[in-house]
Amino acid sequence: MSSFSASRKRFLGRLAAAVGLLGAAPRTLAQGAVAQTAASGALAAGEPSRTARGAALLRAAHQVYDRPLVFDDPLALSVVGASAEAELRADAWRGRGSSALRALVVLRSRHAEDALAAAHARGIRQALVLGAGLDTFGCRNPYAPSLKVYEVDHPATQAWKRARLAESGIAVPPALTFAPVDFERQTLGAALAQAGFRADQPTFVTLLGVVVYLTRDAAFETLKFVASLPAKSEIVFDYGVTEASLSPAEAAARRAAAARVAAIGEPWITWFDPPLLAQQLRSLGFSGVDDLDPDAANARYFAGRNDALAVSRGSHIMRARV
Numbered sequence: 001m002s003s004f005s006a007s008r009k010r011f012l013g014r015l016a017a018a019v020g021l022l023g024a025a026p027r028t029l030a031q032g033a034v035a036q037t038a039a040s041g042a043l044a045a046g047e048p049s050r051t052a053r054g055a056a057l058l059r060a061a062h063q064v065y066d067r068p069l070v071f072d073d074p075l076a077l078s079v080v081g082a083s084a085e086a087e088l089r090a091d092a093w094r095g096r097g098s099s100a101l102r103a104l105v106v107l108r109s110r111h112a113e114d115a116l117a118a119a120h121a122r123g124i125r126q127a128l129v130l131g132a133g134l135d136t137f138g139c140r141n142p143y144a145p146s147l148k149v150y151e152v153d154h155p156a157t158q159a160w161k162r163a164r165l166a167e168s169g170i171a172v173p174p175a176l177t178f179a180p181v182d183f184e185r186q187t188l189g190a191a192l193a194q195a196g197f198r199a200d201q202p203t204f205v206t207l208l209g210v211v212v213y214l215t216r217d218a219a220f221e222t223l224k225f226v227a228s229l230p231a232k233s234e235i236v237f238d239y240g241v242t243e244a245s246l247s248p249a250e251a252a253a254r255r256a257a258a259a260r261v262a263a264i265g266e267p268w269i270t271w272f273d274p275p276l277l278a279q280q281l282r283s284l285g286f287s288g289v290d291d292l293d294p295d296a297a298n299a300r301y302f303a304g305r306n307d308a309l310a311v312s313r314g315s316h317i318m319r320a321r322v
């Protein structure tokens with residue numbers, strides 16, 4: 001095999017992993033393979049999150065393939081590394097994979113950053129990016145220095161991200177602080193306090209593409225922590241709905257995707273019923289609860305396009321205010 005076709009094959013494999021959540025995961029996007037671990041938990045085994053890499057590749061693909069942009073992220077391409085960027089720009093992937101998953105990944109970031117802009121305008125000066133993966137907000141924070149950003153992620157993923165940033169030449173601004181936390185084993189409040197986070201300040205929190213990987217207990221512990229923050233604090237998170245609200249075909253597609261993601265060691269384990277979740281959030285102490293369903297999301301963010309970019313049924317985005 002020529003080195004070009006070998007590299008093309010590797011790249012398409014990475015993108016297949018990003019979209020279909022299949023395949024081998026490199027330690028960095030550009031080089032090196034990591035042995036697969038059991039479905040019982042790649043993160044627990046000390047591997048950086050493969051799905052974090054997948055989501056980052058989808059944001060990068062969006063910058064190249066979709067117009068108009070739903071989510072404009074000037075660092076999305078550099079953070080995935082020069083070789084992935086070059087291959088995306090060389091059109092290696094146009095038309096492949098699930099555009100609905102790409103739509104979901106860019107939608108949740110756009111919705112969260114719109115909400116963050118509004119929060120900053122009403123005086124919020126502290127943001128918390130939970131399960132950050134390769135999210136670049138902290139590095140392109142347009143509100144710095146008036147907005148401090150704390151990024152929390154599993155220690156293995158965060159160490160990998162910091163190496164990725166250095167490798168890509170993306171500077172870590174003084175307004176960004178990293179705090180490694182495993183939501184299943186550590187207390188968020190204690191780890192954040194050590195990092196200098198002010199639990200007495202209203203805070204804007206994102207938790208994107210994360211709760212489906214957490215146990216229900218860890219998800220609620222995280223939500224409880226946010227609910228304990230001062231009034232006007234807010235969280236945006238996406239979640240998968242329970243199968244009961246899906247058609248048989250949608251449920252079958254979900255099961256197939258879930259089996260693929262379980263096979264790479266990051267199984268989807270937690271689903272929510274939207275009305276029940278809204279009620280549970282209110283019981284935790286959230287006062288305003290605003291659930292964005294796929295129809296509303298498509299009408300608000302994907303209307304009038306010439307391409308088919310849109311989210312499918314299965315995931316909602318919750319915005320809840322303390």
Ligand SMILES: C[S@@+](CC[C@H](N)C(=O)[O-])C[C@H]1O[C@@H](n2cnc3c(N)ncnc32)[C@H](O)[C@@H]1O
Binds near residue numbers: 132133181
């Ligand atoms: C699909 S990625 C999403 C990353 C990022 N929010 C985005 O939208 O690109 C899932 C993220 O959840 C994090 N995560 C999963 N389980 C975790 C845990 N137990 N503790 C901390 N982070 C966890 C992973 O490290 C990874 O960064």
